[in-house]
Amino acid sequence: MSDHEPVVAPHSGDSAADRVSPASAMAVPLVALGLLAAAVWFGSAPKPAPTPQQADTAAADPLPSWHEGPTKRAILDFVAAVTRRGAATFVPAAERIAVFDHDGTLVCEKPVLHGMFLVDRVRALVERQPELAHEEPYATLLTGDLEFVRRLGKKFFADITFSTLAGAAEERLEAEARDFIRTARHPVFDVPFGEVAYQPMKELIALLRSQDFRVWICSGSGVHFMRPAAEEWYGIGPEYVIASRPLTEMREVGPVDPDAAASPNKRLDLVVLPELLVLNDEDRKPVSIGEQIGRRPIFAAGNVGTKGDIAMLRWSQSADRPNLQLLVLHDDAEREMAYGEPTNASLEAAAAYGWHVVHMASDWKRVFASPLHKKAAPRPAVAEPAAGDPLTPTDVPAATGPPPTDWAKELAACAELDRTSPPTPGGACLLGSSNISRWATLADDFPGLNVVNRGVSGCRLEELADHAAVIVAAARPRVVVVAAGTNDVSDGRTAEEVRRSFQRLTANLQAAQPQATIVFLAISPTIRRRDQRDRQQAANAAVEEFIAARGAGGRLVYVDANAAFLGPDGEPTAECFLDDLQHPSTIGNARRAELLRPVLQRLLQGGDGPGGLQATPGPAAAATGE
Structure with missing residues (x-):
C-alpha cells in the first residue's frame, strides 16, 4: 500500500x-x-x-x-x-465512526492537562491535610513535575488521580474541572488551556462531523476531566467521551429539598471510590471503544509520545470498510515542542502498517488558532539597591552550592543498595549530583541498556574524585558517565580547578576500573544559575581540552548535550526544569537522554576504538574523545 x-x-x-x-x-x-x-x-x-x-x-x-x-x-x-x-x-452514516486520542493528538500534552488539574486538586487536599506535603507522591506533584509521576507508570498515575478525588460526587468533580479549565493557564504558553488545542485537528473534527461522522474522544486521562474538556474545547458532548475511570457507587447524600428534611425523597449521587476501574490505554482502548460504541471506527488518530495509540489504530485499520489512520509527530520545537519515544514504537508501527504520519512542522500551516509564544524563563531575583546606591557585584546575592555532602551516610546507602539490588556488571554507571540522583526515569529513557544510577545529591566534582571508585565498584561498569561540576562552579571554583578535579577522578577510576571508558557530560545551563553560564562554559572547555590532550588511547569522552535544555532562542527553556528552575524535569531528562543514548549504545556495544565517537549523536550534541 x-x-x-x-x-x-x-x-x-x-x-x-x-x-x-x-x-x-x-x-x-x-x-x-x-x-x-x-x-x-x-x-x-x-x-x-x-x-x-x-x-x-x-x-x-x-x-x-x-x-x-x-x-x-x-x-x-x-x-x-x-x-x-x-x-x-x-459507508452508511451509522458506520462512520471516528476516534481521536486526546493528549498530544488534539492538544499540547506537555504538561498533560489532566495532570495539571490533579496538581490543583492535590494542593487543595494538602491545604486540608498539611502533613501530606511531605509524603510521596504528593510532595513530587507539588513541585509541578507531574511528568515524573506519570512516567512512574500510567496505572500509578491513574490510581493517584482517583484516590485524590475519592469521596466526591461525579457532578461536583466535573463542575470543578470545568471551572479549572476556564480559569487556569498553560504553564509554558501562559494562555487558557483551550488555546493550546491544535487548530488543524479542530478543523478535521468539523470536517468529519459535517459529513455525518460520529466523533469520539478516546483518552487515557480521567473521565471527570475529559467530559467538560471535550465539551468546552471541541463541542463534543460527554456521551462521546471514552476515558480512564474509577469505581463509583450510588449514595444518598441528603434531602432533595433542604426545607423538607423529613421527606423520604433523598438526593442520590454517583460518588468516586479510591480504586481504578479502567485504565484506558494501549490494548484497553479498542476494548473500551467496543464496549461503549459497539462499532469499529473507520477513522482513528493518535500521536507519537508513548505507544498508547498503536492498538487503537491497528484495530481501526482491521475494519472491512474503507479506513484511515493518522499519527501526529511532535517535531516543531519552535511553535510547540519536539519529542519522540525512547523505543520509537509508534513510528515503527506507522511504517509497518502504512499509517499517515502528520508532521507538525511541515504538515500544519499553524499549530494553534493564534500564534503562541513560550513564556520567557524567569530570572532569579536580585536584590534592589537602595535609592541612589548603584548596584555593585557585591550587592548581588551569591548563588552558592548545596551544603556539604555527608559522605559516610551516602557511601553506607550505596553499599546497602549494592547488597539488596546488586547491579549487573558491564553496563553504564551514571555519577553526579542531584541532576543524576533525581533522574528516576532512566529505565524509560535508556530502554534495553544496562544503566545504573549512582548520583549523590549535592556532591561536588572535587569530592566525587575521592569516592567515585568505591561508588561504582559493585557495578564493574564498562562506561562511567560523570555529570558533575555545576556545584563546584557555584561554589566559586575556577575552570582550572574543575579540570584538575576531573583529572584526579579519572586517575582514581581508571586505576580501579581499567576496563571503563569515562564520559564527561558537560555542565548544563539552568535558569536559576543563568548568571554562572560563562563560568560553566569555561569549565566545560577546560575539561574538553584535557580529554582531547589525552588522545585516542585515553578512554575519555566528552559529550555536550546541553542543547536538550535550550529553546530556539538559545536560552534554557522552562518546560525542561522543575519549579526550582535548577533540576531537570522529566521532559529535560528525556531530551538529554536522546542525545546521550547513541553514545552509550556505541560504547556498550564495543564501538570504542579511535575515532569511534567523532560523529554527532544528536541534532545539537557534540561527542569527542578517545
Whole structure:
C-alpha cells in the first residue's frame, strides 16, 4: 500500500465504473465542509452570513490550517470516498465512526492537562491535610513535575488521580474541572488551556462531523476531566467521551429539598471510590471503544509520545470498510515542542502498517488558532539597591552550592543498595549530583541498556574524585558517565580547578576500573544559575581540552548535550526544569537522554576504538574523545 493513499477497498462484485477515484471523489461538493471548518476557525459565536466569495474560499479548502501534501490529500480523498453515494467505497452514516486520542493528538500534552488539574486538586487536599506535603507522591506533584509521576507508570498515575478525588460526587468533580479549565493557564504558553488545542485537528473534527461522522474522544486521562474538556474545547458532548475511570457507587447524600428534611425523597449521587476501574490505554482502548460504541471506527488518530495509540489504530485499520489512520509527530520545537519515544514504537508501527504520519512542522500551516509564544524563563531575583546606591557585584546575592555532602551516610546507602539490588556488571554507571540522583526515569529513557544510577545529591566534582571508585565498584561498569561540576562552579571554583578535579577522578577510576571508558557530560545551563553560564562554559572547555590532550588511547569522552535544555532562542527553556528552575524535569531528562543514548549504545556495544565517537549523536550534541 502506498504511504499516500488511505485504505479504500471496493466491495467485491462492483464494476470498475462504480469505484471511486481520487479525482471523482474530490468532485463531491464540499461547501458544507468548508463552512464548518471556517466556523471552528473563527469561533462558535454567531457570525454574519459569509459572502459568496467567502463561501467559495471556504469550500475550496475545508482544512485551511493544513499544508497541501500527501496527508491532507489522503484525508480529503477518504472523506469524499466514504460519503459518495453509489460508490463502492460508500459507508452508511451509522458506520462512520471516528476516534481521536486526546493528549498530544488534539492538544499540547506537555504538561498533560489532566495532570495539571490533579496538581490543583492535590494542593487543595494538602491545604486540608498539611502533613501530606511531605509524603510521596504528593510532595513530587507539588513541585509541578507531574511528568515524573506519570512516567512512574500510567496505572500509578491513574490510581493517584482517583484516590485524590475519592469521596466526591461525579457532578461536583466535573463542575470543578470545568471551572479549572476556564480559569487556569498553560504553564509554558501562559494562555487558557483551550488555546493550546491544535487548530488543524479542530478543523478535521468539523470536517468529519459535517459529513455525518460520529466523533469520539478516546483518552487515557480521567473521565471527570475529559467530559467538560471535550465539551468546552471541541463541542463534543460527554456521551462521546471514552476515558480512564474509577469505581463509583450510588449514595444518598441528603434531602432533595433542604426545607423538607423529613421527606423520604433523598438526593442520590454517583460518588468516586479510591480504586481504578479502567485504565484506558494501549490494548484497553479498542476494548473500551467496543464496549461503549459497539462499532469499529473507520477513522482513528493518535500521536507519537508513548505507544498508547498503536492498538487503537491497528484495530481501526482491521475494519472491512474503507479506513484511515493518522499519527501526529511532535517535531516543531519552535511553535510547540519536539519529542519522540525512547523505543520509537509508534513510528515503527506507522511504517509497518502504512499509517499517515502528520508532521507538525511541515504538515500544519499553524499549530494553534493564534500564534503562541513560550513564556520567557524567569530570572532569579536580585536584590534592589537602595535609592541612589548603584548596584555593585557585591550587592548581588551569591548563588552558592548545596551544603556539604555527608559522605559516610551516602557511601553506607550505596553499599546497602549494592547488597539488596546488586547491579549487573558491564553496563553504564551514571555519577553526579542531584541532576543524576533525581533522574528516576532512566529505565524509560535508556530502554534495553544496562544503566545504573549512582548520583549523590549535592556532591561536588572535587569530592566525587575521592569516592567515585568505591561508588561504582559493585557495578564493574564498562562506561562511567560523570555529570558533575555545576556545584563546584557555584561554589566559586575556577575552570582550572574543575579540570584538575576531573583529572584526579579519572586517575582514581581508571586505576580501579581499567576496563571503563569515562564520559564527561558537560555542565548544563539552568535558569536559576543563568548568571554562572560563562563560568560553566569555561569549565566545560577546560575539561574538553584535557580529554582531547589525552588522545585516542585515553578512554575519555566528552559529550555536550546541553542543547536538550535550550529553546530556539538559545536560552534554557522552562518546560525542561522543575519549579526550582535548577533540576531537570522529566521532559529535560528525556531530551538529554536522546542525545546521550547513541553514545552509550556505541560504547556498550564495543564501538570504542579511535575515532569511534567523532560523529554527532544528536541534532545539537557534540561527542569527542578517545
